[in-house]
Amino acid sequence: MAYEALARKWRPKTFDEIVGQGHVTRALANAITSGKIHHAYLFSGTRGVGKTTFARILARALNCEKGPTPTPCLTCPSCVEVGAGTDVQEIDGASNTGIDDIRSLRENAAYAPSRLRYKVYIIDEVHMLSKQAFNGLLKTLEEPPPHVVFILATTEPNRIPDTILSRVQRFDFRMLTDAEVRGRLSEMARAEGISAEEDALALMARYAFGSMRDGQSLFEQAAVSGGGSVTAALVEGMLGLVGVEAAIDLVSAAVLDGAGPALTRFASLLSRGADLKFLFLSLIDVLRDAAVLSFTGREALLFRHSPASLDRMRDLTARRAREEWMLLLDIAFRSERDVLATEFPHLGFELLLLRLANAQGLLPVEALDLSADLSADLSAEAARAAKAEAAGAAKAEKVEQKTSAAAPAATFTRKPSSPPAGKTSDLSADLSADLSAEAAGAAKADAGLWDAVRRILEGKKKTVLLGLLYQMRGEVREGEFVIVCDHEMMLDRLKEKDKWEPLLAALEEAAGRAVPVRLSVSTEKKSPEPDGVAPEDAGLERKALEEPVVLEILRSFEGSMLVKVQPAPPVEVPRNAAAADEDAGEPDPVATEEGE
Numbered sequence: 001m002a003y004e005a006l007a008r009k010w011r012p013k014t015f016d017e018i019v020g021q022g023h024v025t026r027a028l029a030n031a032i033t034s035g036k037i038h039h040a041y042l043f044s045g046t047r048g049v050g051k052t053t054f055a056r057i058l059a060r061a062l063n064c065e066k067g068p069t070p071t072p073c074l075t076c077p078s079c080v081e082v083g084a085g086t087d088v089q090e091i092d093g094a095s096n097t098g099i100d101d102i103r104s105l106r107e108n109a110a111y112a113p114s115r116l117r118y119k120v121y122i123i124d125e126v127h128m129l130s131k132q133a134f135n136g137l138l139k140t141l142e143e144p145p146p147h148v149v150f151i152l153a154t155t156e157p158n159r160i161p162d163t164i165l166s167r168v169q170r171f172d173f174r175m176l177t178d179a180e181v182r183g184r185l186s187e188m189a190r191a192e193g194i195s196a197e198e199d200a201l202a203l204m205a206r207y208a209f210g211s212m213r214d215g216q217s218l219f220e221q222a223a224v225s226g227g228g229s230v231t232a233a234l235v236e237g238m239l240g241l242v243g244v245e246a247a248i249d250l251v252s253a254a255v256l257d258g259a260g261p262a263l264t265r266f267a268s269l270l271s272r273g274a275d276l277k278f279l280f281l282s283l284i285d286v287l288r289d290a291a292v293l294s295f296t297g298r299e300a301l302l303f304r305h306s307p308a309s310l311d312r313m314r315d316l317t318a319r320r321a322r323e324e325w326m327l328l329l330d331i332a333f334r335s336e337r338d339v340l341a342t343e344f345p346h347l348g349f350e351l352l353l354l355r356l357a358n359a360q361g362l363l364p365v366e367a368l369d370l371s372a373d374l375s376a377d378l379s380a381e382a383a384r385a386a387k388a389e390a391a392g393a394a395k396a397e398k399v400e401q402k403t404s405a406a407a408p409a410a411t412f413t414r415k416p417s418s419p420p421a422g423k424t425s426d427l428s429a430d431l432s433a434d435l436s437a438e439a440a441g442a443a444k445a446d447a448g449l450w451d452a453v454r455r456i457l458e459g460k461k462k463t464v465l466l467g468l469l470y471q472m473r474g475e476v477r478e479g480e481f482v483i484v485c486d487h488e489m490m491l492d493r494l495k496e497k498d499k500w501e502p503l504l505a506a507l508e509e510a511a512g513r514a515v516p517v518r519l520s521v522s523t524e525k526k527s528p529e530p531d532g533v534a535p536e537d538a539g540l541e542r543k544a545l546e547e548p549v550v551l552e553i554l555r556s557f558e559g560s561m562l563v564k565v566q567p568a569p570p571v572e573v574p575r576n577a578a579a580a581d582e583d584a585g586e587p588d589p590v591a592t593e594e595g596e
């Protein structure tokens with residue numbers, strides 16, 4: 001096909017055509033002009049940013065009959081010879097890693113060039129050389145023949161021995177920006193008479209991930225399959241083979257089904273030729289979209305989706321709380337190095353999937369509520385004691401009630417209610433086993449009736465309703481099922497017929513009988529009772545997230561997250577006394593904001 005050689009055709013032939021590496025271009029052009037040519041250069045940088053291309057141009061610049069010149073003529077016999085003859089050799093460090101290869105290179109280098117001014121050895125992926133091979137190379141670099149120039153290229157400069165580094169002039173190539181890649185692709189499209197949509201160019205540039213080579217190969221592929229017309233839909237389809245849909249599959253498996261299914265799916269994607277980098281990027285996109293959707297509910301803010309993938313996103317998003325999506329996105333984002341900057345990307349990817357799958361297990365720990373602990377109104381001991389006491393009480397009361405063990409709802413969180421009226425239904429068992437206090441954590445409550453209700457609704461795909469419920473807590477209080485939310489408006493929405501009826505039905509199904517429901521706006525804002533529930537306050541949360549201490553805690557404990565921000569109790573105390581209490585010398589901004 002006519003477009004197949006595009007990337008080759010558009011490979012830069014002069015320094016000026018190289019995109020994004022101006023610092024290297026200027027330095028080398030000056031060196032050539034002033035005759036200060038080094039005998040060994042090291043080009044480092046990620047793949048596809050132009051290191052080898054640059055090396056070839058440098059070989060011509062050194063050898064052009066009209067030079068050495070930064071602007072080789074490209075037509076003289078010497079310029080033509082570069083790339084065809086034996087005086088300029090490209091060696092792949094990955095497949096010529098042994099001492100014998102380097103020995104023959106050294107012997108060869110000792111001879112004067114046959115036709116050109118300089119013999120140029122371009123060793124790509126030089127970090128792959130064996131230790132012995134590096135030693136052999138070092139000897140040559142220590143006493144370089146005057147007519148030889150070495151250009152070493154590497155994606156991993158940290159794996160090159162210091163002895164070598166000290167004898168080369170090093171240039172670091174940087175990753176290209178989306179705009180740089182897009183600009184070049186746009187230029188190619190114009191010159192080649194290929195019509196390319198702006199969206200398509202932007203998409204390809206984004207997925208090139210800083211590599212011009214990848215961007216061009218995507219473009220070439222798209223131009224071929226589109227017959228000279230590159231649309232965004234086409235590019236999406238191309239990437240989509242291992243892109244969004246596959247990433248949704250993968251995220252669903254990891255988050256909903258667990259490690260086993262996720263790893264199996266990953267293996268099957270690989271066997272179908274999925275590109276790890278695209279897959280990783282797509283996975284980040286899916287998690288990002290899920291987080292954005294659960295926080296804002298606005299589909300307009302999502303990346304481009306097909307109607308089908310949008311449906312799946314809605315469905316997937318509703319299956320987890322927004323805090324969980326934030327956590328999952330955070331985990332994936334931090335795994336970038338493990339997947340992209342390693343020799344073992346498969347392993348890194350698998351590790352990421354395990355982390356995602358494991359994140360569910362981490363969540364109940366969050367519910368231990370660091371912020372509450374910090375304000376010290378609930379000690380861990382108190383919580384444990386309350387739990388043990390309640391468990392003991394539950395056991396004592398239910399010796400003859402054989403159903404008790406089966407009811408995970410025994411972990412329901414509320415202070416001990418008045419003794420139930422001796423009913424033996426599941427619900428009264430729940431009540432008798434009520435644990436003291438929020439210390440046990442909201443997530444514990446999820447283990448019981450509340451969780452069962454949500455699971456039933458998930459099964460019925462009540463997405464909107466579930467989205468609402470994720471902003472609320474469900475508790476059993478004195479025979480009633482109380483749904484608590486900080487926002488009255490949301491509770492009002494819950495009362496709408498299409499939500500209220502399915503909710504009652506699910507509750508009845510979960511509890512095994514009709515349960516009276518009460519809606520409650522949490523009002524504990526101004527009354528920090530020891531067992532009071534801290535109100536969730538977006539302003540406080542934002543403030544807390546600016547706190548170095550909070551950030552440090554979040555950073556130090558993998559998977560930790562801010563669940564609840566609660567103002568410190570001594571708000572009526574004069575500011576300096578409060579500050580002294582904190583023994584930090586500075587008033588705690590989280591507390592003082594609420595005090596105003």
Ligand SMILES: [Zn+2]
Nearest residue numbers: 064073076079
């Ligand atoms: Zn020339």
